[in-house]
Amino acid sequence: MAIDVREVSKRFGEFPALENVSVEVPTGSLTALLGPSGSGKSTLLRVIAGLERPDHGRVLLDGDDVTKRPPQKRGVGFVFQHYAAFRHMTVYENVAFGLRVQRRPKGETRTRVAELLELVQLDGLAERYPAQLSGGQRQRMGLARALAVEPTVLLLDEPFGALDARVRKELRVWLRRLHDETHTTTLIVTHDQEEAMDVADQIVLMNHGRVEQVAAPRELYDEPANEFVMSFVGPVNRIGGAFVRPHDVELQLQPSDGCEEAMVERLVHLGFEVRVELVRGNGDQFSVQISRDRALELELDRGQIVYVRPLRERTFVTD
Amino acid sequence: MLSRYGLRCFALGYLSLLLLAPLGMVFWRTFEHGFWPAWDSITTSDARHALYLTLLIAAIVVPANTVYGVLCALAIVRGRFPGKGIVNALVDLPLALSPVVVGLALLLLYGRTGWLGPWLTDHGIQVVFALPSLVLATIFVSLPFVVREVVPVLREIGTEQEQAAATLGASRFQTFRKVTLPAIRWGVAYGVVLTMARALGEFGAVSVVSGHIAGKTETMTQYVQAQYEGFNVAGAYAASVLLAILAVITLLAMTLVRRKEETV
Numbered sequence: 075m076a077i078d079v080r081e082v083s084k085r086f087g088e089f090p091a092l093e094n095v096s097v098e099v100p101t102g103s104l105t106a107l108l109g110p111s112g113s114g115k116s117t118l119l120r121v122i123a124g125l126e127r128p129d130h131g132r133v134l135l136d137g138d139d140v141t142k143r144p145p146q147k148r149g150v151g152f153v154f155q156h157y158a159a160f161r162h163m164t165v166y167e168n169v170a171f172g173l174r175v176q177r178r179p180k181g182e183t184r185t186r187v188a189e190l191l192e193l194v195q196l197d198g199l200a201e202r203y204p205a206q207l208s209g210g211q212r213q214r215m216g217l218a219r220a221l222a223v224e225p226t227v228l229l230l231d232e233p234f235g236a237l238d239a240r241v242r243k244e245l246r247v248w249l250r251r252l253h254d255e256t257h258t259t260t261l262i263v264t265h266d267q268e269e270a271m272d273v274a275d276q277i278v279l280m281n282h283g284r285v286e287q288v289a290a291p292r293e294l295y296d297e298p299a300n301e302f303v304m305s306f307v308g309p310v311n312r313i314g315g316a317f318v319r320p321h322d323v324e325l326q327l328q329p330s331d332g333c334e335e336a337m338v339e340r341l342v343h344l345g346f347e348v349r350v351e352l353v354r355g356n357g358d359q360f361s362v363q364i365s366r367d368r369a370l371e372l373e374l375d376r377g378q379i380v381y382v383r384p385l386r387e388r389t390f391v392t393d
Numbered sequence: 394m395l396s397r398y399g400l401r402c403f404a405l406g407y408l409s410l411l412l413l414a415p416l417g418m419v420f421w422r423t424f425e426h427g428f429w430p431a432w433d434s435i436t437t438s439d440a441r442h443a444l445y446l447t448l449l450i451a452a453i454v455v456p457a458n459t460v461y462g463v464l465c466a467l468a469i470v471r472g473r474f475p476g477k478g479i480v481n482a483l484v485d486l487p488l489a490l491s492p493v494v495v496g497l498a499l500l501l502l503y504g505r506t507g508w509l510g511p512w513l514t515d516h517g518i519q520v521v522f523a524l525p526s527l528v529l530a531t532i533f534v535s536l537p538f539v540v541r542e543v544v545p546v547l548r549e550i551g552t553e554q555e556q557a558a559a560t561l562g563a564s565r566f567q568t569f570r571k572v573t574l575p576a577i578r579w580g581v582a583y584g585v586v587l588t589m590a591r592a593l594g595e596f597g598a599v600s601v602v603s604g605h606i607a608g609k610t611e612t613m614t615q616y617v618q619a620q621y622e623g624f625n626v627a628g629a630y631a632a633s634v635l636l637a638i639l640a641v642i643t644l645l646a647m648t649l650v651r652r653k654e655e656t657v
Binding site: 123145146147148151152154158159160172175216220 | 558563
């Protein structure tokens with residue numbers, strides 16, 4: 075295990091940020107720490123990096139107990155949401171920083187920085203200052219800077235959170251490719267379930283300072299451990315005590331066995347899919363997702379009465 | 394449009410009336426009879442000593458308050474310790490307190506009948522009416538400038554850059570030297586200029602503790618006063634001009650360095 079977090083707890087005053095959290099990140103994997111804001115995912119990342127001290131528990135990196143070690147001696151690369159670029163240094167100097175403080179030979183530093191700048195596609199911008207870069211470029215610089223010291227693990231704290239949607243998607247794909255090339259164990263914090271599903275081999279879903287489920291993206295979606303997981307990783311309807319995904323509902327114009335009547339309230343065109351917002355007889359609202367072709371075929375309209383039947387539903391035992 | 398011009402006229406008019414006119418007057422009176430009479434009146438041995446003393450005090454006070462100011466600002470912004478609020482408030486005390494009170498306080502502490510005075514005299518250390526008290530008084534009155542300039546800059550840059558440096562393997566000292574210090578350098582520079590200006594121009598506190606011994610404990614500002622009171626008005630004006638020139642050089646130096654830096 076590259077990262078092994080054992081029963082870590084951390085409080086900020088009265089607020090329990092982490093409660094007895096244990097997480098294992100396999101060597102060479104790309105794992106996402108997913109959760110809503112305030113779920114403790116960033117705190118956990120900072121505990122792993124040594125930027126926060128846990129109240130209880132231990133952190134092991136490559137089998138070494140580093141709980142009491144300062145961040146300087148942990149061999150982690152950290153990428154910050156707001157880049158944390160050294161503003162008075164050029165791109166080159168930023169990336170070279172880690173190598174320079176370790177007093178590596180000049181020639182080695184030069185070659186390594188050049189390699190990294192090429193890797194993050196910033197060659198040619200080496201003499202620029204961070205202020206002269208776009209957000210996406212700054213974050214790639216942040217990544218190159220973190221990778222320069224050859225960290226055993228790479229920790230990314232909402233790295234694309236400050237970027238606009240398009241750049242975010244581009245960088246996501248790019249990060250995945252970079253990981254496939256370098257195989258550096260990577261832990262990425264995100265509140266965006268789509269981002270987590272997109273990049274990660276394994277997702278650790280957190281809520282209220284606890285781990286809710288650890289699973290591969292598909293398993294997390296198909297086999298959610300509880301109601302929170304199910305509703306966090308995708309849209310969900312509650313019908314009675316059961317939960318059903320909008321695309322797991324059959325929608326017909328004629329009544330049949332096990333069907334329930336509902337009225338079309340609104341049609342939302344999402345490109346390839348159409349979201350049909352419905353209201354049931356008892357006033358409950360829910361939504362169904364169907365393909366565009368199916369929507370055309372049914373000739374749906376507002377106020378129309380339709381019949382719905384859940385194809386796959388889940389119930390959870392609540393404690 | 395009109396209001397913008399109006400505002401500009403008001404700002405300039407106000408400055409001219411209160412600052413430029415008196416200053417211009419001093420310059421004019423100094424060089425009324427040409428350059429050489431003015432030159433002669435500031436090259437007397439007393440005048441030269443006063444200038445030397447003023448520069449010496451500044452040379453001690455500015456570095457001392459710069460180092461203290463940066464450390465103190467770091468403590469106020471980054472530190473977590475009990476009594477932080479008190480430190481923060483105390484730093485402003487010299488701004489609120491009249492310099493004369495500062496001088497008197499030093500007399501009470503270090504003077505012949507003061508708390509520490511007798512002990513110091515026994516050990517052959519002369520504080521009051523000598524260089525140490527001049528330095529102490531000047532340090533006190535110019536204490537807040539670097540702190541007050543650096544604190545907001547430190548708050549603004551936040552801790553992320555320092556944390557990034559730490560994860561990259563930089564020791565605390567390396568982080569301070571390579572990341573924090575360059576980031577706050579303009580705050581420090583501005584604080585230094587203000588400290589310098591205050592150190593050169595301080596009158597009240599220094600006046601109380603100096604003893605006014607011409608050629609010995611008389612600083613430039615006191616020299617101006619002494620000459621004026623001794624009816625050597627030309628000498629007083631010339632020395633004033635010299636002080637003004639020193640102030641202008643200080644400001645100019647910073648502007649030049651800053652401009653050079655910004656074109657990078």
